[in-house]
Amino acid sequence: MHGSNLIDQEDLYKTIFQRKSVRKFQVEPLPDSVLALLREFIKDLLPIYGEIETSFMFLSPDDIRSFLPQPQAPHYIAAFSQKREGYRTNIGLMLQQLDLFLSAQGIGSCWLGIPKPKKEIIESNPLEYIILLAFGAPKEKLHRSSVSEFKRKSLSEISDMESDAQILEPARLAPSSVNNQPWFFSGDRKNINVYCKAPNFLKNLLLKKWIPIDMGIAIYHLCLHFKIKGQEVKIIQDPNPSREKPGYVYFNTLKIV
Numbered sequence: 144m145h146g147s148n149l150i151d152q153e154d155l156y157k158t159i160f161q162r163k164s165v166r167k168f169q170v171e172p173l174p175d176s177v178l179a180l181l182r183e184f185i186k187d188l189l190p191i192y193g194e195i196e197t198s199f200m201f202l203s204p205d206d207i208r209s210f211l212p213q214p215q216a217p218h219y220i221a222a223f224s225q226k227r228e229g230y231r232t233n234i235g236l237m238l239q240q241l242d243l244f245l246s247a248q249g250i251g252s253c254w255l256g257i258p259k260p261k262k263e264i265i266e267s268n269p270l271e272y273i274i275l276l277a278f279g280a281p282k283e284k285l286h287r288s289s290v291s292e293f294k295r296k297s298l299s300e301i302s303d304m305e306s307d308a309q310i311l312e313p314a315r316l317a318p319s320s321v322n323n324q325p326w327f328f329s330g331d332r333k334n335i336n337v338y339c340k341a342p343n344f345l346k347n348l349l350l351k352k353w354i355p356i357d358m359g360i361a362i363y364h365l366c367l368h369f370k371i372k373g374q375e376v377k378i379i380q381d382p383n384p385s386r387e388k389p390g391y392v393y394f395n396t397l398k399i400v
């Protein structure tokens with residue numbers, strides 16, 4: 144993975160350990176110069192699957208509908224994708240690059256699965272609508288002061304990697320829908336098998352669309368970790384059935400070289 148020249152990757156990486164969802168925003172829109180910078184950044188988002196067509200639309204509050212009270216922001220990005228194997232995970236990995244970039248720039252953001260763009264906007268795009276990311280100047284604290292402020296599972300709950308588990312810390316801290324943290328990691332520091340916990344009936348019903356996005360977010364945090372350490376990550380699907388794990392659904396293998 145390479146990525147945008149617009150920001151030091153170290154700054155993005157540091158943000159993993161500080162970021163939080165911002166749900167209170169200033170009403171005023173961001174300056175045009177900032178929006179222009181974001182448009183440039185979006186052009187450089189790296190996918191897992193380059194062959195899957197994606198598009199990102201900038202929306203304003205009038206373009207959004209929600210059946211539940213939800214965070215109101217001056218700006219939204221709507222992600223759309225071609226419907227192909229791995230497409231939601233691909234969007235999770237791509238849009239998390241923007242989530243970290245926004246946070247690193249002092250801009251608040253929040254993934255939003257519940258609100259949606261208005262019907263005519265969804266219908267105007269030939270690709271499938273996937274998710275929203277709300278953003279704007281924050282009207283609440285932007286960053287956490289320490290890792291202890293993250294409400295997350297422990298490393299032993301999300302992995303059986305034992306001595307190598309510490310490398311999973313960036314994935315452990317990743318945001319997920321309703322803080323579900325569906326991920327589980329196995330293997331070693333060279334070959335990390337990525338699973339999600341098989342959802343029960345209710346979770347499957349409610350979170351089915353969002354779990355693959357969560358997985359893409361966590362995978363991106365791990366990719367950035369290895370990139371910062373000067374290592375390259377190949378995200379593959381390993382056809383070897385020995386990586387099957389009862390109670391878990393296999394997603395990908397990260398090969399670290």
Ligand SMILES: Cc1cc2nc3c(=O)[nH]c(=O)nc-3n(C[C@H](O)[C@H](O)[C@H](O)COP(=O)(O)O)c2cc1C
Pocket residue numbers: 162163164165166213214253254255256257258274317318319320321322353356357360
């Ligand atoms: C795919 C996805 C969908 C989400 N949908 C919503 C949402 O509809 N409304 C909301 O307030 N937060 C939403 N969130 C934010 C999560 O609730 C939040 O990331 C999680 O509770 C962890 O908190 P943190 O981001 O502050 O670390 C969503 C997050 C993800 C990744």
